[in-house]
Amino acid sequence: MKKLSLVIFYLLFYHLTAVSQSCLPQGITFTTQTEIDNFQANYPNCTQIEGNVFIGGGSNNITNLNGLSVLTSFGGDLHISSMSLTSLTGLNAVSFIGGKLMINDSPLTDLTGLNALTTIGGDFQIIYMNGLISLAGLEALTTVGGALSIAAYSLSSLSGLSSLTSIGGVLELGPNYAMTSFSGLEALTSVGGRILIQANHTLTSLSGLDNIESSSIDTLSITYNSDLTICAIQSICDYLANPGGIIEINNNAAGCNSQAEVDSACALLFVENYNYDDGWLIYPNPTSDKLTIEIPEITVKRQMTIMNLHSQELINRPMTGRKTEIDISALPKGAYFIRLTSERTLEVKKIIKQ
Helix, strand or coil: CHHHHHHHHHHHHHHHHHHCEEECCCCEEECCHHHHHCHHHHCCCEEEECCCEEEECCCCCCCCCHHHCCCCEECCCEEEECCCCCCCCCCCCCCEECCCEEEECCCCCCCCCCCCCCEECCCEEEECCCCCCCCCCCCCCCEECCCEEEECCCCCCCHHHCCCCEECCCEEECCCCCCCCCCCCCCCCECCEEEEEECCCCCCECCCCCCCCHHHEEEEEEECCCCCCECCCHHHHHHHHCCCCEEEEECCCCCCCCHHHHHHHHHHHHHHHCCCCCCCEEECCCECCEEEEECCCCCCCEEEEEECCCCCEEEEEEECCCEEEEECCCCCCEEEEEEEECCCCEEEEEEEEC
């Protein structure tokens, strides 16, 4: 009985090690569908490729990855670049990539097939993907050890990254020509220094990046986003208030076309989020034509500015007495902000033009 138990133990041990083992420390390149289909026959029991893997090139006839369905991890880089590949099904068991993951020049419309992937040790790059419209398939991904770079011209949403919490390198978004916001990245709390947002021509808001810890940012570059008006989100405002490095904000739409505009919008964001009584009055509010600003006393010179929600200055004049009447009848209906500034203070309140 004891000898039989030992036999069973060794058979079980052999089975476990035989069906799950690493291989190919030198890596491998797949250039044909036949090489994909014959993988399990050519490398029996191989479930973990140690080296770098390249899929693509050659005859460009790789249409599916089903022959790789036994793989659970890649120790090195995984580079996918096949003009005939329409699905990543076949990588469904892969949970870990130790190096970088690069996907480019493929007619993929989503990333279904990477559903088990939780960790990428290096960079994650999605570039030159004209047909990609969704990041579905990445819902399990929590960590990118290196940079995250996304430039996919038809991609309208980042919702597939809803579990991503940390990026160890640069966050680089753009050019993306169909994306209006970065909704889907709300779980992201940490980046590895630089945030680069460039040439996202339909982007209107940075919403989605709100929860990044500003202390993890050391460089902020927001440029050439022609429709971008809303940059005053919590993470950006916190960084601008206490920057750790370079700030570059230009060639965007009004409201986010300079650091000064975003600083002003951040001040307004503070007003909207925190109500306080600072002793000055505005009445009537709402109003259709004239309003009165009343301050407790004139001890220092104050400048009054009325701005729209994009931080554009519409009316600007000095406060010369305790009461100042302003005619806003020419302004379109909507919400505005009144800012009082002196050498020592900045005070902002919201008004409604009926």
